[in-house]
Amino acid sequence: MKKVVVLGSTNVDTILNLNHFPLPGETMKMENMAQAGGGKGANQALAATRLGAQTSFISRVGDEGAADFMLDTFKKDGMDTDYIYTSKTSGTGQAFIMVNEEGQNSIMIYGGANNEVCPEDVQAASEVIKNADILIAQFEVPMEAIVEAFKVAKENDVKTILNPAPATNDIPAELIKMSDIIIPNETEAQLITGIEVTDRDSMDAASNKLIEMGAGVVLITVGSTGSYYNTGDKTGFVNAFKVKAVDTTAAGDTFIGAFSTKINDDLSNIEEAMTFANKASSIAVQAAGAQVSIPYEKDVQI
Ligand code: RIB
Numbered sequence: 506m507k508k509v510v511v512l513g514s515t516n517v518d519t520i521l522n523l524n525h526f527p528l529p530g531e532t533m534k535m536e537n538m539a540q541a542g543g544g545k546g547a548n549q550a551l552a553a554t555r556l557g558a559q560t561s562f563i564s565r566v567g568d569e570g571a572a573d574f575m576l577d578t579f580k581k582d583g584m585d586t587d588y589i590y591t592s593k594t595s596g597t598g599q600a601f602i603m604v605n606e607e608g609q610n611s612i613m614i615y616g617g618a619n620n621e622v623c624p625e626d627v628q629a630a631s632e633v634i635k636n637a638d639i640l641i642a643q644f645e646v647p648m649e650a651i652v653e654a655f656k657v658a659k660e661n662d663v664k665t666i667l668n669p670a671p672a673t674n675d676i677p678a679e680l681i682k683m684s685d686i687i688i689p690n691e692t693e694a695q696l697i698t699g700i701e702v703t704d705r706d707s708m709d710a711a712s713n714k715l716i717e718m719g720a721g722v723v724l725i726t727v728g729s730t731g732s733y734y735n736t737g738d739k740t741g742f743v744n745a746f747k748v749k750a751v752d753t754t755a756a757g758d759t760f761i762g763a764f765s766t767k768i769n770d771d772l773s774n775i776e777e778a779m780t781f782a783n784k785a786s787s788i789a790v791q792a793a794g795a796q797v798s799i800p801y802e803k804d805v806q807i
Pocket of ligand 1: 514516517518542543544545548599600612614645754755756757758795
């Protein structure tokens, strides 16, 4: 069984269903409102757990019932939660997610306890990182902790996956150089490289730029279309499965967690791993909410 460690955020998501996104100054009624577990880190860790990896998650939550509820779900699904620390000073992170009638979303984040994740948390989990096959991180926890984790991974030949989300162009150069695999979406790829990502040529150009910046392999997720890869030697595109999206929240997170469970160390099965990941995320978009929509391995039939 593949051993995956995820470093990242845990959020309580408040999902606001609207028939369209509000315009500046507009007051409008919501169609529905609900709460669910989320956070890019937690979603990716849960996807890796449900889709077949032995997964440890490094995160921070507040000392309240919402966090206990999520931790119970993580444990029930078999995730190692020993490195999820409880903050004494901040509440669990929160995300406010507007979902329109087409299933598209806009997300606002309140960091809370996620902002307290620190290099010491990473050091406390260093043994589990050293013994992992893959380390995954995103940008909803402080950069110093991510850099520290990637250093531990690289010193111990652990493969690193960086999901540069939420989008920022303020990424330490050393972090990109320590990323064996970087998985942005088109917007994130564009922000990092300055190349507008609209078609296959621009994906080639942006991914080549990321490789010049020091990344090993580049995957670009392209929403309902599919996902692109560039290994440096080879490029390709794996089409998405066509489904009716209800809520795309956590589609990218499910893709990354799923991909991490299947990818071989030598990347020889990259297209199969991406097909599996596309399938898992196509299932996730057919239900509302982040963590509740992440499928189990038995449900992902290709
Ligand atoms: O990627 C989706 C996630 O982004 C949501 O669950 C929300 O919490 C934000 O972190």
